[in-house]
Amino acid sequence: MVTALTGVTSDDVRAVLDTVPDPEMPPVSVAELGMVVDVRVNTDRVEVDLVPTYSGCPATAVIREETARAVKAMEGVGSVEVRFVNTVVWEPERITAPGRRKLAEFGIAPPGSGQTLLQIGRRPGLGADGMGEGVVCPLCGSHDTVADSPFGPTPCRSSSYCNACRNPFEVIKP
């Protein structure tokens, strides 16, 4: 097979990282969350640099193990090193478009929640700016939401409340 001859590429590895679920938001992968900083392949040796969403995130150990396991299972991979780096700062803008859609479907408002809801076919109520900007309720699409607390169930999420459907919901912290 051609791939066996040419070996694993960093694109192959990135494709696999797109399937490694985040332990606390399983519909979304670590790649979709924008955690992948760099992938280096040297024949059968793979190095993956990740950035944690929040440095106090207790899920990092699990993410490291799951990532290493998934890459190690690839054909042609001999050894894997996964490390967390702080040479870049994680920001919600790193979340990919598919990642944002999956978060919205999961009930967590992603950055640019109004636009994302439009993309998944849930029309958001247009806000005062008429542009669908701001935090939009991922459950009913209303703009009539209030920030409840800058803190939530995980370090990367905050809590909001929807005045329209009267549900609390979570937001990826801006």
Next chain:
Amino acid sequence: MIDPRVELLLALADDDLIIGHRHSHWTGVAPHIEEDLAFSSISQDEIGHAVLWYRLAAEVAGEQGVRDLATRAPAGGDLSDSLGLGREPSGYRNAILVERPNRDWGYSLARHYLYDVAEGVRLTTLADSSWRALADATGALRREERYHLLHARAWLDRLANGPIDARTHLAGGLVAAMAEAPGLFEPLPGDAELAADGVLPADFATQQRRWLDIITADLEAVGMDHVLGGDPHHGEGEFLATASGELVAHDDTAAASGSRDGGLGGGGLGGRNGRHSSDFIEVWEEMTGTYRAYPGVRW
């Protein structure tokens, strides 16, 4: 002698670890569920930041260096755990302010506010460090700390503009915490060397002045600046200490913070040299209990 960079990292890490541990004492018992979540989240952040500093300290110190610092550092164990949980109390470099019990809601919020402003000044300073690994680490931390300050300032405003009972508790908390806050800016062994190398771009006295400028502006804005002179009652009561640390503190600052331990010097000083109150022993015993019973245990 301990590498001055390790001294600096231990001071940063120990402050974060101990304040994080004290904040976690609100988990389950905060006045309402949002605050339960807030203090638990802040606690998780602070302890996460401590781990980051301990990892960097372990890289600098090396395995033997960690063993020299920690009496419990089993072979094959995580070196950052050994630094965080394997030292004797006199090995900890945290300021005395952060080891005090939470007392009441007013004191907890006052300390949270004063500490997070100080941490902001500290991280902003270190962002310009000539030591790249240290400067890099401040990036994520500064982003995360914004939410701590947001939370602290919201409560400062709420209590200062609240009913008299809220103002009284806040004022009492601020006076007690301010009296020991100079300990956050206590010079470190070897900090002159760090300053000369550009690792520490501004000395602690400079950082303290920056901190006090921010605190003063904030407190003036909410009409609480009378506490800066150590006066919780606006014109009545006994003078304790100024926050600048320029005046000698009242002879028993420990009384102000509700401690049983009055044997320490004024201004909450001593922590950077490993001198702590009996409040620290209490929190150390609780925090390290599992690690002392099972050295090297993995979480």
